Amino acid sequence: MKALSEGKEMVKLTDIAKKAEVSPSTVSRVLNGNTVVSEEKRRAVQYWVAKLGYKPNNVAQSLAGRRSFLLGLVMTDVSNPFFSEIAKSVLHHAYLQGYSVVLCNTDTNQDIERQQVSSLLQRQIDGVIIVPTSPDAPALKSLLSNHIPSVVITQKHDQFDSVSVDHFLGGEQVASHLISSANTHLAYIGSPLDEKFLGFKHRALQMGIAENCIKCIDFTYTHFNRERIDEQMKEIFQSSVIEGVQGIFALNDLVAIAAVNAAVEIGLRVPEDISIVGFDNTYLSMMHRPSISSVAQPIEEFGSRTIEILTRKIMALGDKTVEMVRLQSRIIVRRSSSREG
Template sequence: MTTIRDVSKLAGVSVATVSRLLNQSGYVSKEAEIAIMAAVQKLNYKPNNIARSLAGKKTAAVALMVPDILNPFFPEIARAAEDAAAAEGYTLVLCNTDNSPVKEKQYIETLINKQIDGIIISSYTIQPEQIIALQDRSIPVVAIDKPFPNYPIVTITAANRHGGELAVSHLQAAGCSKIAHISGPTHVHASRERTIAYEEICKELPWFTPTLIGYGNFTVAGGYQAMKDIYKKHPDVDGVFAGNDLMAAGALKALIELGVKVPEQVKVIGFDGVRMDMVYPEITTISQQIYSFGETAMNYLIRLINNEPVERKNYEFDVELLHKGTT
């Protein structure tokens, strides 16, 4: 499929210049206009957003709502979504909700008032009825990280339970005989699925006890404190599965402070696959292929905006083990 990037390349101008001309949103020189329109004709580029603009129904803007922009998972999602949006002539508006349902509702109302073309929503608290209400107002929505079974909503999630199984199995294969788990928030779907995977594998093993599970709230500080608490109760632990990479980094910091050698004495694995090159040893993780995750979410959203057929269901992304220094 021809994209706005193809047009810009052939015309010898930037994507932003092409977008300004097609959306009539700024100055474009006569020379650039001639080159762009020639490229559009040669490539037979027909962006549906032009027709929508003429109908007075578009702003050429889409939104991404995230719960915590400080979690490196979400900036990587945002980068991918922005790239995919720009390739089709859309501007991305980033909304950080701070895990606040009140702030979330305020953003939604603001986006409605600004006639946003569509929204990608990552939220731990949003209800399916809120998304259906947006769709009823002709605002396309794609939800990420949280499925809504039995509702006609496009959602994209990772294979969280399978990823948890991969993590625990990897630690077992590496020789770990007593594995702890640092869980994220219990009300978060992804966190819950990863914890269930750990429990299903470990709960019948003779060494298992509920006190091997700590809670780190998806933060470095939370992972650090949970690791300290677990190690105080179980100094013989030799493997740790953290529910995300930030908590894994916190666990690694705690173990180093305690004089524990990683991976010689305790092996650590995280989840997400975020870029953490500054951490040493580098953290073994279960990768969600974050860029593809965000890019796919935006591509589905644009298809919905353009009234193209998209089955309204959950699309589950596969995950993969990235074996690095902590195991």
């Protein structure tokens, strides 16, 4: 297997092995998604693959194994900064493994989702990565019935390999932070069924907060529509539901930013009068003034683990085991919930 670098030199698999100080067979295993390789060696191989511009000879491999070296990435809303960051990570790690990626956006519409998955199947893709519109979406059933290696991301699913963040833990982290800052009347803006809220409420109760002091303001987020989200937050903050609340946990950064703006508009000081925390730790949370505290998700690990699992399943067609990877989150405290300084 050979590839051309930018300088037109032929880069061989053995060149990668020499630079990474591993055997050629180890390089081959890393490129094929085999997990029987130490993390240190895998990262070294991936570094030199990118550094030298090495790409496997996919034409020869596809002729031998009837593989297209095409993957489908189906997302609900690529305009959401969190999903665009996930997509970038997935594309990068797919490239390192010699794959091209077809990116699809569904706008959280099941009809569009079904059509796009059907189109991907016609293109004979090797595998699919999907953020499904719902756990029982027809598109998922199509992937199962066609035996397409697939990974669900950002969500858990009983029938699919999945890579997601522990939202329950994230909720617990936010509750601990808000309560440690003397906030005793709390609210979550999102669905009462969200794991984020369940973790948030669980930790708040553990820390002695009365149940009637933990609200859930039911809010459904579907698209990255700033104007619509701003309007909804204004309605919430101008109603009595927010009265007495000292600490707010929003389902994502976009909602948290809208909540901060709505709070300021009615004369509340952030964080002096009300603390607000988001989720996803997107660049928007850092750029906003005041900057938004947020729960960070390991974006690079999302991409690497997803591609690692998918390439392994592509190589081992017929493997029916379901792997569920739960990544760890961490809270990044910024001005919107920190009264210090």
